[in-house]
Amino acid sequence: MNQKARFLQVIDVYKSYSGKVVLDNIDLQVKKGEFCTVVGPSGCGKSTLLRLIVGAEKPTEGEVLLDQVSVGPPDIQRGIVFQRYSLFPHLTVLANTSLGLRLGGRPGSERMSSQEIKDESMDILEKIRLAEHADKYPHQLSGGMQQRVAIGQSMIMKPKILLMDEPFGALDPDTREDMQLFLIELWEQEKMTIFFVTHDLEEAAFLGTRMLVLSQYYSDGRGNGKGINRGAKIISDHPLPRMASNTSGKQSREFTRLITQIRKEGFDPDYLQHAHEFNLLHPDSFQTLTEDESRI
Ligand SMILES: Nc1ncnc2c1ncn2[C@@H]1O[C@H](COP(=O)(O)OP(=O)(O)OP(=O)(O)O)[C@@H](O)[C@H]1O
Ligand SMILES: [Mg+2]
Known part of the structure; x- marks a missing residue:
């Protein structure tokens, strides 16, 4: 084996x-x-x-x-991405992406400053090619973009x-x-x-x-x-x-x-x-x- x-x-x-x-x-x-x-x-x-x-x-x-x-x-x-509905409509792309870190969900992330969280979230947004849409809300994005945010939400938790x-x-x-x-x-x-x-x-x-x-x-x-x-x-x-x-x-x-x-x-x-x-x-x-x- x-x-x-x-x-x-x-x-x-x-x-x-x-x-x-x-x-x-x-x-x-x-x-x-x-x-x-x-x-x-x-x-x-x-x-x-x-x-x-x-x-x-x-x-x-x-x-x-x-x-x-x-x-x-x-x-x-174990990060998970479903067909839809993983984004919070009242949060921006950046806030949706950083959510897991802000909730202290990754070991050590409870000690991160808000600037560190923002920087890391922007890095992820670069990777999923949404950096210029950081301040938009989910309803302002196409379906594909929304799914990229959902992937980003998972990825940030490594x-x-x-x-x-x-x-x-x-x-x-x-x-x-x-x-x-x-x-x-x-x-x-x-x-x-x-x-x-x-x-x-x-x-x-x-x-x-x-x-x-x-x-x-x-x-x-x-x-x-x-x-x-x-x-x-x-x-x-x-x-x-x-x-x-x-x-x-x-x-x-x-x-x-x-x-x-x-x-x-x-x-x-x-x-x-x-x-x-x-x-x-x-x-x-x-x-x-x-x-x-x-x-x-
Ligand atoms: N919580 C549950 N209680 C009872 N039966 C369930 C439950 N979850 C799934 N099932 C049954 O188990 C079987 C497999 O369901 P599952 O959702 O895993 O299929 P799937 O392959 O993902 O189907 P699809 O391609 O339609 O998404 C189905 O017969 C479903 O009715
Ligand atoms: Mg299924």
């Missing part, structure tokens, strides 16, 4: 709601610095997996570790991992592509570890250095009868080449081939691969199956 991969570890994790299994024996290791994207059919449990990593919920069974430590309740080591759940889902297609390029650039500059959930397959394949497919459409030794209470597993795991710094790669043959393959493997309820046949191609991917699941 690759030691460096043990930055984020999800070990034999199950999550059920009222007896219904949603996540079914998930194993995952993610390296520091990886840009890991997650796709899967609606309702398969992507947000649930993200909430387990944030610590907003506990696994029914199994364990989630970040940097070797079991994940507790949400804290600033989180170990940035967790994003459909962060560009509410943006129009052109802004969305701009934001994808922006995020890749930021990830490269800041060497962040990103875990990014989306149901847009093209977005996932374009952004990630690694793409996970979470799906409930597979078969295993537990059979396929009606009584089987089966949840989603990681059914494929692809290392991805970093593309050029524009979106033209989305038209390439390899890209379209990958998308077509994943649409079939992960999103077609009638195409059921056996758990032994999953495309776990990333060097850090692994899977532990129970005896029942392993049976052919």
